[in-house]
Amino acid sequence: AARYPEKLAGLEKLWWAEARRYGVLPLDDRTVTDPSFSTGQENPRSQYVFYPGRYHLEAGSDPDIVDRSFSIAASVTRANDRVEGVLLAAGDRFGGYAMYIKDGKLVFDDNDFGRHIILRSQSEVPLGDSVVKYIFSRSAKFTGTGRLYINGGEVASAEVRTTPTFSITWNGISVGRDSLSPVSDGYAGHGDFAFPTDALHKVVVTLAPK
Numbered sequence: 001a002a003r004y005p006e007k008l009a010g011l012e013k014l015w016w017a018e019a020r021r022y023g024v025l026p027l028d029d030r031t032v033t034d035p036s037f038s039t040g041q042e043n044p045r046s047q048y049v050f051y052p053g054r055y056h057l058e059a060g061s062d063p064d065i066v067d068r069s070f071s072i073a074a075s076v077t078r079a080n081d082r083v084e085g086v087l088l089a090a091g092d093r094f095g096g097y098a099m100y101i102k103d104g105k106l107v108f109d110d111n112d113f114g115r116h117i118i119l120r121s122q123s124e125v126p127l128g129d130s131v132v133k134y135i136f137s138r139s140a141k142f143t144g145t146g147r148l149y150i151n152g153g154e155v156a157s158a159e160v161r162t163t164p165t166f167s168i169t170w171n172g173i174s175v176g177r178d179s180l181s182p183v184s185d186g187y188a189g190h191g192d193f194a195f196p197t198d199a200l201h202k203v204v205v206t207l208a209p210k
Contacts, residue, residue, distance in 0.1 A: 045063075045207070046206065046207050046208075046209075047204065047205065047206045047207070048062075048063050048204070048205040049202055049203070049204050050088065050173075050175040050202065050203045050204075050205070051175070051201075051202050051203075052175060052176040052195070052197045052200045052201075053175075053176075053197065054175060055174055055175060055176060055177055055179055056172060056173070056174045056175075056179040056180075057172050057173050057174075057175070058172040059167075059169070059170045059171060059172045060172075061172065061173065062090055062169075062172055062173035063173075063205045063207055064167075064207070065097075065136070065168070065205075065207065066165065066167060066168060067138065067141060067142050067164075067210070068138055068207060068208050068209070068210045069135075069136055069137050069138045069144065069207075069208035070135075070136050070205065070206060070207045070208060071133060071134065071135045071136070071204075071205070071206045072087075072088055072099055072108075072133065072134045072203065072204070072205050073131055073132070073133040073203070073204045073206075074087040074088065074099065074131070074132050074133070074200065074202070074203045074204075075129070075130075075131050075200075075201040075202050075203075076101070076125070076129070076130055076131075076132060076195070076199055076200055076201065077128065077129050077130075077198075077199050077201070078101075078125055078126070078127045078128065078130065078199065079127070079199065080127065081104055081124075081127070083101070083195075083196055083199050084100070084101045084102050084103070084104070084193075084195070085100060085101065085102075085176070085177065085187075085193050085194050085195030085196065086098060086099070086100040086174065086176065086177050086178045086187065086192070086193045086194065086195055087099045087100055087101065087132070087176065087195055087200060087203055088173065088174070088175060088176075088203050088205075089173065089174045089177070089178040089179075089183045089184075090168065090169055090171075090172070090173040090174075090183070091111065091168060091169030091171050091180075091183050092169065092171050092180040092181040092182075092183060093111070093114075093181040093182055093183065093188075094111075094113065094114065094169075094181075095111050095112065095113040095114070095168050095169055096111050096168055096169045096171070096183045097109060097110050097111060097168070097183060098111070098178060098182075098183040098184045098186075098187075099132075099134055100184065100186070100187060100193065100195075101125055101132070101195070102186055102187060102193075104124030104125060105120050105121050105122075105123075105124060105125070106120070106121040106125055106132050106148050106150055106155065106156075107119065107120045107121070107184070107186060108134045108146060108148055108156075109183060109184035109185075109186060110146065110160055110162065111183050111184065112162045112163055113163055113165075115163075116184070116185065117146070117158060117160050117161075117162075118158075118184075118186070119134070119146055119147075119148050119156040119157070119158050120148075120156060121148055121150060121155035121156050122155060122156070123150065123155055125150055126150075126151075130150060130151050131150075131151060131152075132148075132149065132150050132151075133148070133149040133150075134146065134147070134148055134149075135147045135149065136160060138208070141164070142161065142162045142163070142164050143159070143160070143161045143162075144159075144160055145157060145158070145159055145160065146158055146159075146160045174192075175203060176194060176195045176197060176200050176203075177192040177193060177194035177195065178192050178193055179192055
């Protein structure tokens with residue numbers, strides 16, 4: 001630049017001309033942490049109730065859990081120890097979250113764009129009727145504590161720090177199965193790892209104010 005200022009000026013002029021030609025302007029320096037990055041309308045709902053049967057909902061129908069406290073509660077019936085599968089999954093293998101039961105254990109996998117933060121219960125979800133829950137309590141920006149509960153008793157906890165972003169996925173949410181590429185490596189190779197429809201009664205997602 002110092003040696004050939006005329007050349008630099010010519011390149012700058014060419015860049016702006018090409019930017020106008022190909023529709024690059026106006027320049028936009030917003031990042032995905034800026035809410036205005038999304039063109040969608042803000043959804044004022046604080047609670048979502050999902051039932052098995054509607055297996056996949058497109059983006060925009062899913063709860064916005066980013067950088068806020070929230071909970072996911074699923075009502076299930078385990079008739080035997082073979083009852084397992086995905087309760088709720090958002091996103092795909094590139095990012096999202098999944099809550100599921102495998103080998104009797106309750107698991108929540110926060111897939112932070114390929115970095116997995118996994119909570120797994122030490123005890124098994126008992127046979128019969130149960131309510132299993134994941135609660136995330138935000139303590140700072142994109143930081144908080146995740147906890148798993150089985151019938152009101154805490155069974156796992158971990159600090160959760162996620163990548164600053166506006167959205168964790170644009171691929172929607174699956175109820176009672178993982179309809180896209182697996183969010184969690186824990187059930188990769190098991191297809192959509194569907195939870196028996198008659199054993200999953202409902203999943204309730206509750207959002208705290210942002």
